[in-house]
Amino acid sequence: MSESKKSPLDELHRENGGRMVDFAGWSMPVMFKSILEEHKAVREEVGIFDISHMGQLFVEGEGAGEWLDRMLTNNVASLGDGEGQYTFLLNERGGVIDDLIIYRVSATSYFLVVNASCLEQDVAWLGQHLPEELTLRDESEKMAGMAVQGPKSADVFSRVLGGRTLPTRNGVDILKEDGQEILVCRTGYTGEDGFEFFCRQADAERWWREFQDAGAVPCGLGARDTLRLEKCYPLNGSDLSPERTPLEAGLGFFVDLKKDDFVGRDVLAEQKEEGLTERLAAILYDGKGSPPRPGYPVVDEEGNQVGTLTSGALSPSLGQGIALAYLPVELAKVGTPLAVEVRGRKVSAKVVKKPFVR
Amino acid sequence: MNIPSDLRYTEEHEWIRVADGIATVGITDHAQEELSDVVFVELPEIGREVEEGEAIAVVESVKAASDIYAPLNGEITEVNNGLEEEPSLINEEPYEGGWLFKVKVADNEQVEGLLDADAYEEHLG
Numbered sequence: 001m002s003e004s005k006k007s008p009l010d011e012l013h014r015e016n017g018g019r020m021v022d023f024a025g026w027s028m029p030v031m032f033k034s035i036l037e038e039h040k041a042v043r044e045e046v047g048i049f050d051i052s053h054m055g056q057l058f059v060e061g062e063g064a065g066e067w068l069d070r071m072l073t074n075n076v077a078s079l080g081d082g083e084g085q086y087t088f089l090l091n092e093r094g095g096v097i098d099d100l101i102i103y104r105v106s107a108t109s110y111f112l113v114v115n116a117s118c119l120e121q122d123v124a125w126l127g128q129h130l131p132e133e134l135t136l137r138d139e140s141e142k143m144a145g146m147a148v149q150g151p152k153s154a155d156v157f158s159r160v161l162g163g164r165t166l167p168t169r170n171g172v173d174i175l176k177e178d179g180q181e182i183l184v185c186r187t188g189y190t191g192e193d194g195f196e197f198f199c200r201q202a203d204a205e206r207w208w209r210e211f212q213d214a215g216a217v218p219c220g221l222g223a224r225d226t227l228r229l230e231k232c233y234p235l236n237g238s239d240l241s242p243e244r245t246p247l248e249a250g251l252g253f254f255v256d257l258k259k260d261d262f263v264g265r266d267v268l269a270e271q272k273e274e275g276l277t278e279r280l281a282a283i284l285y286d287g288k289g290s291p292p293r294p295g296y297p298v299v300d301e302e303g304n305q306v307g308t309l310t311s312g313a314l315s316p317s318l319g320q321g322i323a324l325a326y327l328p329v330e331l332a333k334v335g336t337p338l339a340v341e342v343r344g345r346k347v348s349a350k351v352v353k354k355p356f357v358r
Numbered sequence: 359m360n361i362p363s364d365l366r367y368t369e370e371h372e373w374i375r376v377a378d379g380i381a382t383v384g385i386t387d388h389a390q391e392e393l394s395d396v397v398f399v400e401l402p403e404i405g406r407e408v409e410e411g412e413a414i415a416v417v418e419s420v421k422a423a424s425d426i427y428a429p430l431n432g433e434i435t436e437v438n439n440g441l442e443e444e445p446s447l448i449n450e451e452p453y454e455g456g457w458l459f460k461v462k463v464a465d466n467e468q469v470e471g472l473l474d475a476d477a478y479e480e481h482l483g
Binding site for chain 2: 019030031034035036222226288289290291293313314316343
């Protein structure tokens with residue numbers, strides 16, 4: 001096994017009592033003191049996550065926007081300077097290679113934040129299609145990232161960067177601090193207000209300490225997972241895969257089929273025309289029960305397996321099991337009674353409206 | 359790390375308190391800390407005859423489900439129903455309110471074979 005990559009915040013995490021695990025080839029903290037407490041801190045106050053494992057790409061040059069519009073599903077042309085959007089990179093079959101956020105820094109410079117596990121693939125795929133006049137810059141090895149999330153994240157921002165204002169929702173801003181460029185994005189993966197902050201790796205510790213001193217509670221990947229699942233944000237590699245389209249994942253909102261062309265468009269247009277056969281459904285336990293986990297079978301009322309959980313957890317906010325699974329469309333309707341099979345026992349559940357937590 | 363000297367232990371991080379032929383079983387302070395937040399517990403049925411080493415209960419944290427093994431042969435006489443409402447008792451008081459189940463000891467020699475506090479501490483390294 002190859003050695004896991006270390007975040008520029010690795011030492012600080014260990015100092016903070018972080019429990020390190022391997023994630024997408026990186027050694028990252030799964031938790032510091034308690035996943036439940038970290039989850040609560042983000043829902044009620046403010047937490048900070050290391051997202052240095054994520055990839056940062058820049059696409060630059062005349063016509064960058066037009067080209068990206070043909071590579072990605074959402075409408076890049078609709079972005080003004082400083083605006084961002086959630087979008088997908090698809091393969092020719094309409095399957096998801098990666099889900100990412102793209103920000104327009106200027107008409108000739110776009111900033112992409114991609115999943116750690118997909119970085120290599122994204123760079124290869126984009127590089128393979130890249131026209132000569134554009135450049136693709138992978139800054140992932142040079143940048144550190146942290147996400148400050150929670151209702152009090154704006155307070156933390158003004159305490160640390162007093163006098164500056166946060167960009168508006170989904171927006172990006174480039175700040176200069178001590179001569180160094182910093183990217184601040186008003187985005188996140190928790191469903192709470194917050195911002196993602198990208199700086200030079202050498203400055204990562206300094207900024208983390210400042211955010212922490214300003215009240216942000218260190219949080220790990222464990223809380224990140226329960227927070228995103230309560231909001232039904234998909235996890236690539238689990239809820240999204242090269243075999244599933246964004247329409248099947250229920251994320252058609254981020255696909256602009258009115259665009260002339262983008263990779264995978266034909267498959268998606270056909271799927272929309274003919275109707276889906278399976279859809280990613282949100283499943284909530286009726287009562288208490290052993291926590292649902294990825295890989296557990298979903299069965300119908302007759303006990304036939306109709307799907308497999310792609311994500312699952314005991315929701316810290318609801319105290320009940322919550323999960324996602326691809327189900328035949330006729331069963332993916334809100335209210336359908338189902339059961340999740342846990343170690344051979346059936347726990348009754350039903351399909352509910354997304355998200356689990358509003 | 360709290361390892362009470364009056365209890366016996368297994369290498370699977372369970373503690374056993376034997377009194378009047380009944381063994382009360384739980385998981386150690388070390389185990390609860392490793393698991394972190396316990397959110398669900400599945401306990402054996404009362405009256406079930408269990409054998410040493412048999413997986414008979416499950417303790418689940420946010421991230422993982424862990425099997426709990428019977429430390430001794432015998433019949434399950436009681437389970438801690440309070441854990442259904444309050445599984446966090448396992449984290450808060452692993453040696454008291456967080457006990458899991460009681461076994462009627464069938465074979466006293468098995469009790470003698472359990473680790474004492476020193477041996478368990480050594481096992482933790």
